[in-house]
Amino acid sequence: MNALYALFAVVALMLLAFLGVSTADLNVLFGAIVPYAAVSVFLIGVSYRVLKWATVPVPFRITTVCGQEKSLPWIKSSPLESPHNGVYAALRMALEVLAFRSLFRNTRISLAPDEKSIGGKRIVYSSNFFLWLGALAFHYCFLIILLRHFRFFTEPVVFFVPLLQDLDGFFQVGVPGVYMTGLIFVAAVGYLLLRRFSNPQVRYISLAADYFPLFLLLGIAGSGILMRYFFKVDVVKVKELMMGLIGFHPVVPDGIGSLFYIHLFLVCVLVAYFPFSKLVHMAGIFLSPTRNMANDNRAHRHINPWNYPVDVHTYEDWEEEFKDKLIAAGLPLDKG
Amino acid sequence: MSSEELDIKPEELLDFDYDPPQKDWMDPSVAFRKGTYCYSAAPKNLEYLGLPNPRDWQPHDKDWKLPPDWKETILDGMKDRLSKFRSFQLFMDICVRCGACADKCHFFIGSGDPKNMPVLRAELMRSVYRNDFTAAGKILGKLAGGRELTEEVLKEWFYYFYQCTECRRCSVFCPYGIDTAEITMMARELLNLVGCNINWALEPVANCQRTGNHLGIQPHTFKDSLEFFQDEIEDITGIKVNLPINKKGADVLFVVPSGDYFADPGTFTLMGYLMLFHEIGLDYTWSTYASEGGNFGLFNSHELIKRLNAKIYLEAKRLGVKWILGGECGHMWRVVNQYMDTMNGPADFLEEPVSPITGTKFENAKSTKMVHICEFTADLMQHNKLKLDPSRNDSLRVTFHDSCNPSRAMGILEEPRYVLRNVCKHFYEMPENTIREQTYCCAGGAGLGTDENMEMRMRGGLPRGNAVRHVQMKHDVNRLACICAIDRATLIPLVDYWAPGVEVTGVHELVGNALVMKGEKERELSMRGDPLNEMEDDEDV
């Protein structure tokens, strides 16, 4: 049900863009106003979110420790799992952001037949890494695709774009050359979506807000792929439009084709939706107190800005209350 | 699960409807079935601590006697905490519901209750957050995953947040480090605002506030107990160990969880400490005022943590010691490692800890000035300062249960293993994904280790019990060692049910067995008073 709502929303958005451009001739709206609005919403929204998080204090150092702490010099510590200073905490974060370390942690054990072992079975350790792989493929392809699109935003085209295009189109299949990342991206998003349907635990916890971005991404990728390989749009005019937007001299050339506007509109929706949704996890992870702090609490005092005095049963009151018993037991008193 | 379902005719049994009700998780429903929840806190404990809404009630009552403005109180409390804890604000916002944590909770694995998936446990609160604190939730309501806070939702919170042991296992697997323990702590603080607390978590706090320890043991009884252990040690070793209590000017203040001087098998561990300190001639002292290392405040609210924890530094200052040594305890070390210095420091009246025996500087504790006993003992062993006879533990086949907090809130994994390997010859690890940072909880931590909750504890204890059973079958393991006082109490029924025949032990109990003391008589008895060479037979009982 949640998935249906989300799918319906995405289809409606696509129709909106299509009808807007093809029948109502709202090219200026979809080609200039919406993109500007979306980017503004994105920038303001994300700044707001990050500022909001950043202004909330971190009262305690609550690192989640995943390995041996640094203690005695002869005990081998795991600085990446239990960082003892800021540098290692940053490296740990880098590992988390760049390699999705925690997702990779899903060690699995299965019993494999083995005649030599007791009971004819032995333990085999393996890593159940499909979620990890799917997530990693998805995020990296997204990044590369985004960078590839810089050919529309820069003149002269920045140096890494041809490089990426060459790498991405390495296998030189088809004309125009098929980009691997496009295919992997769709496959990965498809897997993440399929997983939400087929894995009952994940389906149970999934909200409309979990399906919506996935459908949206499929819509974006789908319209992009159609444009590139099947229903060609005028790339020169697209670039003209994009450069106009970038240079704050918006021009909306005629005859680009409504498919492009659908693509652009869905991207705008994604960008504008970003700060209000779980997609902000991208920014949030850097602020996560269990991951971005060193496990050095006993070596360096962490300050809680709102630390306040509390009612403590002081020694003096305590001694007064148990005086007789202390005397009977022959324990010394502070107040003779 | 009521009586009408028991009136089934045999033929109907086969027509049983096995499909679970296909309900959305957002519809709150909790059946408080005996054996699966903890009883409410007695009003006298709330009154002593000055907490709101003391009254007689039980979770299975229909009317929870909530204050009329309870909803406002909770929502205001949430708002307040969202602005004070970045963890809370962030963890409410950034979960992508990827499901990596879903099957990592021991309560989910053992019970199969989907609401025990960490993500869903957190969603119980997140749904209310979305409804009342986000624009999308305010406009779209349920479609944006929002849910109104009703009395039913509150009951559900009570049931599931007092069904989380704050073990942080899920947090290890979360790509954003979302820590359900943190959310549970917030939920419990909020529940505390309207007087929905459990006695097993709160009575120790009231006791500790008054007497200085969770069990309410008064100073004279404390001293009598330690003297009794002194005599026991004399019976076993022929040596009368020294027993300094409230000694001003000692080098070290020693703090243990009160369970260790209250009940077996913690008492054997405590005897191990006494022997060790005597043997190395440590100038230290016990305290009757700071007679508790553990901190059940942790299972109620941050304020209560601070109130109880303050006594340790206060006492260290009063006695004029140089630094503090802490015994084997799980949540105590979470508090010491992650809260003590921040809450009640700086401990600038103490010195940076240095072992007077080996000269080792404990640089990792230079600010808190508190050293873990396993760090201390491992250092002694590494410097060959102890004469050990591990063959005295030959009848024991030992495995080690990493306690949640020392592993995931501190990272003390190698020290206890190093100590164990030095004092016993038969040591076997449980499977990789059940130990160290991936260790499974005893299912009785965070104030849930009470008898009325036994059925739930057995559910949550299955993953741990299963791993113990595995090494029991494979390596004849008969001792489960741990460095946590809650474990020493809660693992006993756990292994009785899931791996009968295994006994629970503290690491320093085994140190006490193996420690060769100067001038001791021929050791015939273990710390438990069992004949050393016949101990094996006893294990089968």
Next chain:
Amino acid sequence: MLRDLLSRKRSSIVEKWFDLLLETYPEDTSKFLRREKDPFANPVRNTILQGIEGLCDEILKEDESPEALNAFLDKIIRIRAVQDFSPSQALAFVFFLKTVIRDVLGKEIRENHLHEPLLLLESRIDEMALRAFDVYMGCREEIYELRVGEVKRQREAAFRMLERSERAAKKRLEKQETSSRDAD
């Protein structure tokens, strides 16, 4: 004859029986129980499967060993006794075996007129159900014993603490008496 058929179809009987049993859990859970094969990440699946296989093998034997039957029943019931099931729900799985056998071997039984051996087999399953009831009660009793045990341990510890105090008080008194005698 029936026994031969059964042993030939053992794996599909085990599989179906196990499937039916898992369906007694909430849907979200049963899929997890089925999918996750790591015996330490998913002890419920592993243990119950061992129990089911063991019971199948025992029932295939000419005369089953009561100890073995109890042990395999215990594996399954020990878990279900602490989960959110009423007694009937916890134990219904035993009767599923009847359904499974009719399901898997129905055609062969009709064709070969094996109704009589089937009835005999089913009465053995009934016996197994009675055993299961004993095992279930045993587990439940154990839980209550654990509860009582815990309360007892605490009470005993409190008593011992009291004893230690009394002993200390007596000592102090003796000391006082000697010192006052010395003073006289």
